[in-house]
Amino acid sequence: AAALASAAGTNGATAMRSAPPRVPAEELVGVHAQATKLAEWLSLALDEPELLKTLGATPHLGVLITGPAGVGKATLARSVTAPRRIVELDGPSVGAAEGGARLREVAEAVADVASGRGGILLITDIDALLPADPEPVATLILDQLRAAMAETSVAFIATTAHPAGVDARLRAPDLCDRELALPLPTATMRKALLEQLLRKVPTGDLKLEAIALRTPGFVVSDLAALCREAALRAASRVSKEQADPRLTQEDLVGALAVIRPLSRSGMEELAIGSLGLDDVGDMVETKQALTESVLWPLRHPDSFARLGIEPPRGVLLYGPPGCGKTFLVRALAGSGQLSVHVVKGAELLDKWVGASERAVRELFQRARDSAPSLIFLDEVDALAPRRGQSSDSGVGDRVVAALLTELDGVEPLRDVVVLGATNRPELIDPALLRPGRLERLVFVPPPDAAARLEILRTAGRSVPLTDDVDLVALAQDLDGYSAADCAALLREAALAAMRRDVAAADVSAADLAAARAVVRPSLDPDQVEALRKYAENRS
Numbered sequence: 001a002a003a004l005a006s007a008a009g010t011n012g013a014t015a016m017r018s019a020p021p022r023v024p025a026e027e028l029v030g031v032h033a034q035a036t037k038l039a040e041w042l043s044l045a046l047d048e049p050e051l052l053k054t055l056g057a058t059p060h061l062g063v064l065i066t067g068p069a070g071v072g073k074a075t076l077a078r079s080v081t082a083p084r085r086i087v088e089l090d091g092p093s094v095g096a097a098e099g100g101a102r103l104r105e106v107a108e109a110v111a112d113v114a115s116g117r118g119g120i121l122l123i124t125d126i127d128a129l130l131p132a133d134p135e136p137v138a139t140l141i142l143d144q145l146r147a148a149m150a151e152t153s154v155a156f157i158a159t160t161a162h163p164a165g166v167d168a169r170l171r172a173p174d175l176c177d178r179e180l181a182l183p184l185p186t187a188t189m190r191k192a193l194l195e196q197l198l199r200k201v202p203t204g205d206l207k208l209e210a211i212a213l214r215t216p217g218f219v220v221s222d223l224a225a226l227c228r229e230a231a232l233r234a235a236s237r238v239s240k241e242q243a244d245p246r247l248t249q250e251d252l253v254g255a256l257a258v259i260r261p262l263s264r265s266g267m268e269e270l271a272i273g274s275l276g277l278d279d280v281g282d283m284v285e286t287k288q289a290l291t292e293s294v295l296w297p298l299r300h301p302d303s304f305a306r307l308g309i310e311p312p313r314g315v316l317l318y319g320p321p322g323c324g325k326t327f328l329v330r331a332l333a334g335s336g337q338l339s340v341h342v343v344k345g346a347e348l349l350d351k352w353v354g355a356s357e358r359a360v361r362e363l364f365q366r367a368r369d370s371a372p373s374l375i376f377l378d379e380v381d382a383l384a385p386r387r388g389q390s391s392d393s394g395v396g397d398r399v400v401a402a403l404l405t406e407l408d409g410v411e412p413l414r415d416v417v418v419l420g421a422t423n424r425p426e427l428i429d430p431a432l433l434r435p436g437r438l439e440r441l442v443f444v445p446p447p448d449a450a451a452r453l454e455i456l457r458t459a460g461r462s463v464p465l466t467d468d469v470d471l472v473a474l475a476q477d478l479d480g481y482s483a484a485d486c487a488a489l490l491r492e493a494a495l496a497a498m499r500r501d502v503a504a505a506d507v508s509a510a511d512l513a514a515a516r517a518v519v520r521p522s523l524d525p526d527q528v529e530a531l532r533k534y535a536e537n538r539s
């Protein structure tokens with residue numbers, strides 16, 4: 001590795017790469033304001049330095065462009081700087097070399113851009129070259145950058161997806177004194193980006209708005225990958241059918257099952273499939289409360305702004321085990337087309353000081369990077385118990401404090417809703433349940449006869465039942481059964497039919513009777529009554 005790094009330095013500026021073709025500035029989607037601002041800064045610093053000097057301002061320009069990975073930071077810089085001369089350094093490539101080679105790479109780039117011709121020095125992903133925990137060579141690299149910016153004909157632009165991971169000295173007044181943030185694309189921006197990416201592709205009748213709604217957290221590079229995958233599917237289909245090349249809506253929908261956004265590439269996700277709230281039997285009031293608290297703030301933020309109120313930040317689902325709390329979350333994610341971040345029980349807890357708080361911060365940062373998103377805290381009573389009552393060296397108390405800070409801290413929580421689920425709400429720290437945090441408490445009651453009938457009908461849509469099966473009478477007779485028990489009853493009845501005849505094509509009343517002997521009600525009457533009293537006291 002050292003020999004390769006030395007050879008890189010000897011051969012000279014191997015990390016200086018020829019810039020990709022520049023995208024015309026008018027084709028940039030959703031960042032016109034940032035492009036206009038950057039163009040204005042470049043014009044004043046490089047074309048009218050005497051005007052700035054007359055007004056008492058130094059003509060140097062250093063800009064740090066921040067934003068999620070793949071959002072188009074370098075593309076914006078290349079587009080706006082056209083047709084000016086640009087010298088580009090790849091931060092990760094230079095940062096991978098040993099210290100001396102790194103310094104030579106930067107020095108050669110600086111010498112090139114500071115020559116008589118002048119121009120713009122662009123360093124992409126500068127956090128890899130100048131990390132927050134710097135090495136001694138970082139000071140020399142910063143000196144080289146200052147020397148370049150001392151020239152009146154030189155501007156410096158750096159990009160990073162991790163602004164907190166950059167050497168703090170880079171933001172000094174004589175270096176990057178200005179910062180430009182690129183946002184995560186909204187659904188409207190994603191539709192416009194898809195139109196731009198597919199403008200030269202022969203297509204059928206595409207409904208790009210539907211694709212845009214199903215791609216929360218996707219940036220332009222993710223959408224480009226989606227279009228490539230759809231093109232591969234279309235090419236395979238056209239090759240088999242010997243048809244005219246054409247990309248269809250089905251190709252794009254199929255690609256959605258394969259492509260994941262960069263913001264969620266290293267984490268598990270809740271498998272939602274095509275499940276929606278309509279697939280949840282009964283629970284009318286519960287579904288309405290979740291729609292108002294979770295879907296409305298993410299789908300209709302303009303309505304909340306028009307009425308001058310902040311949407312609720314969090315919801316707590318509580319009820320007996322097996323009554324559909326987690327199932328509701330899956331249906332909610334499917335209905336709202338949200339990116340879902342799941343935390344189960346106390347998996348954020350860590351014995352090392354600071355590790356748990358960092359895990360909470362990273363969880364919320366991932367949710368912000370893939371907004372609109374839903375953070376689901378399953379068994380939240382284990383994650384956020386009452387403070388001062390645990391014997392875990394204060395880990396639980398620190399996690400609760402970190403959750404409270406993220407939910408209702410100085411930095412506002414935008415396009416992110418937190419949803420907790422528990423069957424022991426009395427164990428949760430009260431500070432987590434006040435307005436501004438998990439402020440909406442939704443009781444998920446055990447199903448009554450009408451609800452059990454809806455659950456049986458919903459769960460039995462794909463189960464071929466014979467005419468002698470009376471679901472109405474069965475629902476009346478299942479007192480004490482939870483939603484999970486009702487679904488398990490149908491599964492056991494299908495297995496009973498297979499035991500009777502492995503080639504059975506339907507499920508009879510006798511099979512259901514046999515299943516009743518195996519699947520017993522799991523609800524605890526005392527726990528159900530305690531939860532009902534808790535709900536009455538809260539209301």
